[in-house]
Amino acid sequence: MGLSWQQGQLSAGAIGRFLVPEPLPKRLLYVEPLRRRMRVRFGGNWIADSEQVVLLFEPARYPVAYFPEGDIVPGALERIDHTTQHADLGITSWFAVRAGDQTAPRGAWQHTGLPAHASELQGHVAFAWRAMDAFYEEDERIIGHAADPDHRVDIRQTSRKPVVTRGGRVVADTTRPLVPFESGFAPRWYVPRDDINASALTPVEIQTFCPYKGVCSHYDIGDARLAAWSYPQAYAEVVRISDFVSFEPDKITVHLDGKQLHLEPGQTVIAHGVDRELTIAEVSPSHKR
Known part of the structure; x- marks a missing residue:
């Protein structure tokens, strides 16, 4: 929110500017390690638990948390026959998320056609915030969207x-x-x-x-x-x-x-x-x- 939304540095309405001789691209994406334990709860179960989450910041969007595939419970994701095209990150594949008796048909996604400069997102999966039961940082529930560490x-x-x-x-x-x-x-x-x-x-x-x-x-x-x-x-x-x-x-x-x-x-x-x-x-x- 602080970095990419409203009038943050990466938003279209930024109130400041980068002191560089040439104009920056209109769309700048930024990724950084969260450096906090983050968990996802769905269907009464913990389906993801990671200390290696990365946050993706895109202009005019809230930050999105991406989990390494290895930190997601086996069987929680089922790849479906649905793909989309991200303007900057290429082909995006989608998953149904399953746990207990619950299913979220398009509950998660992964960028599978990443350009070389976006390697930090390789092998990472993001969960649709509103489709999951809850997200936690450490033992506290996070409401609304992934928290921006730069938001003050x-x-x-x-x-x-x-x-x-x-x-x-x-x-x-x-x-x-x-x-x-x-x-x-x-x-x-x-x-x-x-x-x-x-x-x-x-x-x-x-x-x-x-x-x-x-x-x-x-x-x-x-x-x-x-x-x-x-x-x-x-x-x-x-x-x-x-x-x-x-x-x-x-x-x-x-x-x-x-x-x-x-x-x-x-x-x-x-x-x-x-x-x-x-x-x-x-x-x-x-x-x-």
């Missing part, structure tokens, strides 16, 4: 002054916001509940989650749909923003120190639903294992 969320206290209004009505006004500086995103301004007119926020049933911050609740403000959000119980790594509220500057008027904010190009967020029919309880911090 640095939270800072500041005395800058966000003011949120709707139709001339003040919704939030504070001099003590928290600012998460998150890889690939412009800064977001989070306001403590005590500095918000609570009557202006209408909770909606939609809940999403961020693999780095946790389960997210959303609010309408008047006729502005999904104009605010909050992480009621943010993950331990970002617990400081728990129950603070942030606002979408493209849906409601937000000023910072008197200057109106606007959603920056490339900053539209594609929110994760609770995938694989997980419940909110299952993706909460106390149920990640």
Whole structure:
């Protein structure tokens, strides 16, 4: 996410540039060792367990974990008569994944026509994230997609002054916001509940989650749909923003120190639903294992 998605270094919307005399190719792929134990659970069984996983980063895509064939349980993969063509990595062969009484018809794939410069992926298999029951790093469940080791969320206290209004009505006004500086995103301004007119926020049933911050609740403000959000119980790594509220500057008027904010190009967020029919309880911090 930090490296290849949103405004990361390998994305089309990168805010920086590589200091080289010639333009780089529009599509740059990057692979690196994960250096963490990673496991896959399917059909009530562990079907892959490896300390040699590699992550593939492609522009505008989340990182994808590839497992060495030798670290996959024998019999879990059945090659099927289906191939696709990857724009950069050649022919891709697909597998049905079988374990217990479950089958995922196109649950895994392998690049079988790799160019010489992509040898790190030789003999490696990736599993379709949403088709599997769960993925784990060490003993903690990873939700949403493979975690990007380069993704950071640095939270800072500041005395800058966000003011949120709707139709001339003040919704939030504070001099003590928290600012998460998150890889690939412009800064977001989070306001403590005590500095918000609570009557202006209408909770909606939609809940999403961020693999780095946790389960997210959303609010309408008047006729502005999904104009605010909050992480009621943010993950331990970002617990400081728990129950603070942030606002979408493209849906409601937000000023910072008197200057109106606007959603920056490339900053539209594609929110994760609770995938694989997980419940909110299952993706909460106390149920990640």
